[in-house]
Amino acid sequence: MNKKKNLVKIFGFLCGLAMILTAASVIVRPKDNDVYNLPSYVRTLENLNGEKENTVDVLFAGDSEASDGFSPLQFWSEQGISSFNIANPAQILPDTYALTAQAVKNQDVKLLVLEASCLYLDSDIYSKDPYLRAAEKLFPIVHYHQAYRLLKPRSVSFGKVRKTDALKGFWLKTNVREWVGDPDYMGDPAEPAQPFGYMAGDMMEKLYALCQENGIELLIVSVPAPAYWEYSKHNAVNAWAEEHGVTYIDMNQMNEELGMDWTQDSADGGNHLSFSGTVKVNAWLGQYIKDTYAPADHRGDAQYDSWKDALEETGLYGVNS
Amino acid sequence: MSYHSVGYFAAFLPAVLILYTLTPKEHRWKSLLGASLVFFALWSQWAVIWVFVTALLTWYFGNKLAAMKKAPKGEDRKAFKKHKKRIQTAGVISVVLLLAVLKYTNFFGSTLFGAGWVTKRILVPVGISYYTLQAVSYMTDIADGKYEPAPSFWKLLLYLCFFPTLAEGPIVRFPDVSEQYFAGNDITYVNLTQGYQRILWGLFKKMVIADHLSPAMSSLYTTYKTIGSMSLLAMLFCTIQIYTDFSGTIDIAIGTAQIFGIRLTENFRQPFFAKNAGDFWRRWHITLGVFLRTYIFYPVSLSKPVRTLTKKIQGVFGKKAARYVGPMIALLCVWLTSGIWHGPEWTYVGYGLYYFAVIFIEVLLEEPIKKHIDENALWFRIFRFIKLCVIVGIGELYFMAPDAATAFTMFGSIFTNFRPEVFINEWSMLGPGLTDYMLVFFSFAIVIAVSICKEKNISVRAKLERMPSAVRWSFWYAAVFYVLFFGAYGPGFSAIEMMYAGF
Numbered sequence: 001m002n003k004k005k006n007l008v009k010i011f012g013f014l015c016g017l018a019m020i021l022t023a024a025s026v027i028v029r030p031k032d033n034d035v036y037n038l039p040s041y042v043r044t045l046e047n048l049n050g051e052k053e054n055t056v057d058v059l060f061a062g063d064s065e066a067s068d069g070f071s072p073l074q075f076w077s078e079q080g081i082s083s084f085n086i087a088n089p090a091q092i093l094p095d096t097y098a099l100t101a102q103a104v105k106n107q108d109v110k111l112l113v114l115e116a117s118c119l120y121l122d123s124d125i126y127s128k129d130p131y132l133r134a135a136e137k138l139f140p141i142v143h144y145h146q147a148y149r150l151l152k153p154r155s156v157s158f159g160k161v162r163k164t165d166a167l168k169g170f171w172l173k174t175n176v177r178e179w180v181g182d183p184d185y186m187g188d189p190a191e192p193a194q195p196f197g198y199m200a201g202d203m204m205e206k207l208y209a210l211c212q213e214n215g216i217e218l219l220i221v222s223v224p225a226p227a228y229w230e231y232s233k234h235n236a237v238n239a240w241a242e243e244h245g246v247t248y249i250d251m252n253q254m255n256e257e258l259g260m261d262w263t264q265d266s267a268d269g270g271n272h273l274s275f276s277g278t279v280k281v282n283a284w285l286g287q288y289i290k291d292t293y294a295p296a297d298h299r300g301d302a303q304y305d306s307w308k309d310a311l312e313e314t315g316l317y318g319v320n321s
Numbered sequence: 322m323s324y325h326s327v328g329y330f331a332a333f334l335p336a337v338l339i340l341y342t343l344t345p346k347e348h349r350w351k352s353l354l355g356a357s358l359v360f361f362a363l364w365s366q367w368a369v370i371w372v373f374v375t376a377l378l379t380w381y382f383g384n385k386l387a388a389m390k391k392a393p394k395g396e397d398r399k400a401f402k403k404h405k406k407r408i409q410t411a412g413v414i415s416v417v418l419l420l421a422v423l424k425y426t427n428f429f430g431s432t433l434f435g436a437g438w439v440t441k442r443i444l445v446p447v448g449i450s451y452y453t454l455q456a457v458s459y460m461t462d463i464a465d466g467k468y469e470p471a472p473s474f475w476k477l478l479l480y481l482c483f484f485p486t487l488a489e490g491p492i493v494r495f496p497d498v499s500e501q502y503f504a505g506n507d508i509t510y511v512n513l514t515q516g517y518q519r520i521l522w523g524l525f526k527k528m529v530i531a532d533h534l535s536p537a538m539s540s541l542y543t544t545y546k547t548i549g550s551m552s553l554l555a556m557l558f559c560t561i562q563i564y565t566d567f568s569g570t571i572d573i574a575i576g577t578a579q580i581f582g583i584r585l586t587e588n589f590r591q592p593f594f595a596k597n598a599g600d601f602w603r604r605w606h607i608t609l610g611v612f613l614r615t616y617i618f619y620p621v622s623l624s625k626p627v628r629t630l631t632k633k634i635q636g637v638f639g640k641k642a643a644r645y646v647g648p649m650i651a652l653l654c655v656w657l658t659s660g661i662w663h664g665p666e667w668t669y670v671g672y673g674l675y676y677f678a679v680i681f682i683e684v685l686l687e688e689p690i691k692k693h694i695d696e697n698a699l700w701f702r703i704f705r706f707i708k709l710c711v712i713v714g715i716g717e718l719y720f721m722a723p724d725a726a727t728a729f730t731m732f733g734s735i736f737t738n739f740r741p742e743v744f745i746n747e748w749s750m751l752g753p754g755l756t757d758y759m760l761v762f763f764s765f766a767i768v769i770a771v772s773i774c775k776e777k778n779i780s781v782r783a784k785l786e787r788m789p790s791a792v793r794w795s796f797w798y799a800a801v802f803y804v805l806f807f808g809a810y811g812p813g814f815s816a817i818e819m820m821y822a823g824f
Contacts, residue, residue: 006510013794020798021805036812127811131328136811145806146813149756 018139025140028147033098034140036125039149040088041095045102047165048084055304056107057295058083060169061096062115068272069115069223072168074282076307077317079290080297085169087115093123093203097210104214111293112211113285116222116237116248117229122198166310172275179262179270185226186234186252193236201240208244217293220248223281224260227270249288251281258284279317322363323819324488324573325527325810330520333360334577337484341581342508349505353483353581354475360484361447368446371423375416375449376478379456382412383477386463387470409464413457420453428665447822448487450662454612455481459495461616468496476503485577488822489570491588492608498583506582516580518782521800523572528808529764531566532817534558535809536752542727545747549739552731554748556714559721561765564592566820567606591772596696596705598679598712609662613655622651645684653677663720668728672720679712760807 028038035041048056058081060070066087075081086099096118103109126133126143136143196204211218220241222229229252241248251258258280262270265277273281289295298304311317322328337356344352362369385408392401421429423445459480463470471477479502480495506512537558545551571588578585588607595601602610621627627647635643660673694701715732722728749755774781785793809817 017798017801020802129327131331132811135327135331142805143812145811148807149754151756
């Protein structure tokens with residue numbers, strides 16, 4: 001009798017626990033798309049949602065190469081392009097997809113610029129450990145428990161907040177570390193293509209389809225990264241781009257044209273651009289976007305004051321908006 | 322498979338529980354042995370073979386020694402004892418040699434022939450340092466006639482590789498656990514719930530506190546090693562991290578064993594309430610301390626050469642000085658063994674010598690302090706606590722350092738390049754964010770509060786058990802949720818292994 005009662009107690013406790021975990025899962029799980037890194041997804045979305053509706057024409061996406069590389073304020077300052085950078089360090093394609101899918105709900109995005117290095121990250125949002133993976137799928141709170149990192153005293157909101165990031169998603173780096181190496185760092189152009197990261201190919205198809213559905217042009221770019229980028233990757237990205245009729249620009253092949261000086265233009269010995277490196281890269285890319293896709297110059301339009309104000313607030317690139 | 326993985330809780334442990342329950346009582350120890358070997362193989366693959374080798378050697382020498390209880394009639398007792406001692410020594414050397422070959426080949430090779438000396442990668446079985454000590458204690462105790470040998474080879478094998486103790490101990494003696502291992506106790510509601518509660522406490526310490534600090538440690542030991550304020554932070558973090566990681570894993574081991582009705586020896590007893598470094602080591606990694614005291618300290622201090630040396634010193638320097646000779650030689654052996662046991666690195670040897678020096682000074686100062694200072698005075702107790710924290714902090718900073726040079730650079734920076742502004746401006750760039758730090762310090766405050774209660778003989782769990790069931794259930798739901806929600810695991814976190822499993 002006692003044994004039966006104890007078994008009922010254990011079973012009851014476990015059922016109660018399952019109910020609590022299910023309820024918590026419902027609270028933290030994003031509504032539309034599952035993501036890998038919930039805190040950076042939520043913060044980026046909050047910042048993006050802080051922009052007025054239909055004011056963002058261009059989105060920049062990718063991993064740290066993109067978050068450290070593309071500065072929307074420079075594009076505003078030089079070409080009057082209203083853009084936002086939704087990239088984050090180590091951001092994988094499912095998170096980029098989810099952010100883009102959210103962005104198109106409020107914004108009339110015309111161009112998505114994807115930095116290619118994220119294609120070499122595994123695009124699986126769940127853990128590799130099969131047991132943990134099963135637990136994450138059964139109780140999404142296990143997958144999204146990083147939500148606690150959003151519990152800062154200043155903000156607990158998951159929703160749409162009128163608040164934006166002064167740098168529009170750009171991660172400005174002040175450090176400089178020289179890169180020394182072979183100027184032909186990409187190796188042999190005949191290198192066989194290196195396959196994308198796990199599931200990255202599938203996610204690219206999904207992202208491409210999303211762009212097509214929403215009339216967004218997709219532009220794939222590789223920012224100069226002498227310690228990281230090579231022809232095996234270039235060839236794989238190029239093949240994908242050609243197959244899908246998408247433009248791919250590898251700026252690693254344009255070091256001279258861009259005037260890259262690797263004593264100053266790398267933040268960390270060739271992996272990421274320093275601020276001076278981003279200035280050179282963005283100057284060229286902004287002009288290219290302007291010439292090729294002809295986005296409107298919104299400087300002087302009060303609807304777009306968010307960019308003007310941010311530029312004044314940060315004091316970057318001279319205040320010539 | 323580590324003790325804090327989902328696979329361990331969701332698959333391995335439930336499978337063992339079901340198997341154990343379905344097995345007839347007299348054969349249940351076989352379920353535990355089977356589970357232990359599977360656990361071993363999951364972790365160390367084919368290196369599981371090495372535990373069989375150690376067990377075979379221990380079984381052979383143990384039985385041989387057990388058969389030599391008394392000198393046969395007519396045989397010279399002295400010669401018999403000498404022969405027995407030789408067999409005991411051969412047994413101990415055989416298992417220690419196996420440990421040395423598997424774990425220390427590269428260390429000794431590079432020490433003797435230079436850093437370029439390399440061997441083929443040797444797959445070291447998990448827990449070899451722990452089960453080798455158990456094998457040594459088994460053979461030594463059998464030789465001393467303290468207990469009967471294991472009734473079968475397989476039971477001895479279970480003693481050496483019981484899965485909860487395999488990776489990090491506690492290091493148990495055969496008579497303390499053998500009856501429990503082989504009794505096939507029923508799984509009771511009390512043991513099951515209390516076992517899981519203890520496991521949860523361990524997971525809380527390991528995953529919510531220790532693993533959150535881990536990302537900061539690599540930056541502190543590399544980027545910030547020349548900044549004194551950051552070195553001080555490293556000292557604090559590594560002390561908290563090692564304590565919560567190791568004691569948390571031990572909690573999981575003890576909790577797992579309790580589910581099967583097995584009470585393992587405690588390995589920690591509120592170490593930061595110790596009076597001095599010597600006392601600290603009687604509260605920290607207790608089972609290693611007991612092993613070293615029983616099998617190194619006493620035999621060395623009572624050995625013939627040491628006694629002879631003591632007499633000689635007494636003749637030259639007097640009784641007072643001679644009093645310290647035996648214990649200090651034994652203490653040096655203890656700490657050298659402890660250092661080298663932790664791993665094939667000179668930093669660990671240095672770590673052992675550091676504690677030898679500290680405890681040696683403490684012993685010398687013991688009498689003058691007792692004579693001139695009221696040890697119960699509040700100021701002295703505060704001073705004693707700070708002194709202990711500094712001693713332990715320095716030890717742990719050195720212990721975790723990749724090499725001695727880094728450790729010395731960090732110590733030096735505290736006095737020569739403190740730069741508090743670096744700490745103020747860059748603490749948030751170490752890896753964990755503000756929320757993580759708040760979480761770690763709040764959680765560690767809970768650990769301290771529970772330790773204070775334990776030190777005052779207040780059982781928090783017993784108090785909780787007297788509460789209404791609604792309160793108890795809410796508490797345990799909250800506790801499980803706390804670990805699941807705030808633990809450092811899964812997406813966004815690197816998997817962090819148990820720190821002491823590498824020793």
